[in-house]
Amino acid sequence: MILVLLGPPGAGKGTQARRLTERRGLPQLSTGDMLRAEIAGGGAFGKQAAAVMDSGRLMPDEIMTGIISNRIDVADCADGFILDGFPRTSAQAGTLDDLLAGKGLVLDAVLLLDVDEEALVERISGRFTCRNCGEGYHDRFKPTAEEGRCDKCGSLDLERRPDDSAETVRERLRVYRSQTAPILPYYEAKGLLRRVDGMAEIGEVARQIDVALGGESGSLFPNG
Numbered sequence: 001m002i003l004v005l006l007g008p009p010g011a012g013k014g015t016q017a018r019r020l021t022e023r024r025g026l027p028q029l030s031t032g033d034m035l036r037a038e039i040a041g042g043g044a045f046g047k048q049a050a051a052v053m054d055s056g057r058l059m060p061d062e063i064m065t066g067i068i069s070n071r072i073d074v075a076d077c078a079d080g081f082i083l084d085g086f087p088r089t090s091a092q093a094g095t096l097d098d099l100l101a102g103k104g105l106v107l108d109a110v111l112l113l114d115v116d117e118e119a120l121v122e123r124i125s126g127r128f129t130c131r132n133c134g135e136g137y138h139d140r141f142k143p144t145a146e147e148g149r150c151d152k153c154g155s156l157d158l159e160r161r162p163d164d165s166a167e168t169v170r171e172r173l174r175v176y177r178s179q180t181a182p183i184l185p186y187y188e189a190k191g192l193l194r195r196v197d198g199m200a201e202i203g204e205v206a207r208q209i210d211v212a213l214g215g216e217s218g219s220l221f222p223n224g
């Protein structure tokens, strides 16, 4: 199954992508995580990416489509994958169609996490992640049981994203509205768009995603 997760920054795409990975065994292809890995690597490309990300703007389409095209060819994507953070512009959506067609693949569904933008800044500015296992937390909505220690793997290595500052978040929201939201009618016209309530509690959002995908079994077409 090939899925796209769409929604503004802070909608919960990463959280839901990780849950889908756990439940359905599909790899999460997060372009943001790939860029952050490049930044951590310290190379020239990583430095360029850091400057763009810290400003809240988007990386060039050709670079991102190249990265995704290569990633889709890796063996773990053979049975499907979840795109988290891609496509983010109309050009990327068009290129994704061409890429998939060229590889004989078909996009099954686009899940839109619908959220109230007013709530996003609070959501985003309180979040942090375990660097070891990737589990996501939030100061208010999902704190760790023991301060400073990951509940899942016990690591003390917790981090906040530099682009989660209030100023950058506002720019990321502006970019979402102007460049990413216009993709929605495109997928709606193709009959692929499924909306879920991204304001609901994490488990409820996951349940709505299961329903939108045709049940826990993962079949979009339970009778066929």
Ligand code: AMP
Pocket (backbone or CB within 6 Å): 009, 031, 032, 033, 035, 052, 053, 056, 057, 058, 059, 060, 061, 064, 084, 085, 086, 087, 088, 092, 163, 172
């Ligand atoms: P994310 O982790 O998905 O919120 O992405 C963080 C940042 O990485 C974005 O604000 C962009 O600067 C960059 N980025 C991630 N995915 C893309 C993409 N598909 N196209 C362009 N820039 C991207």
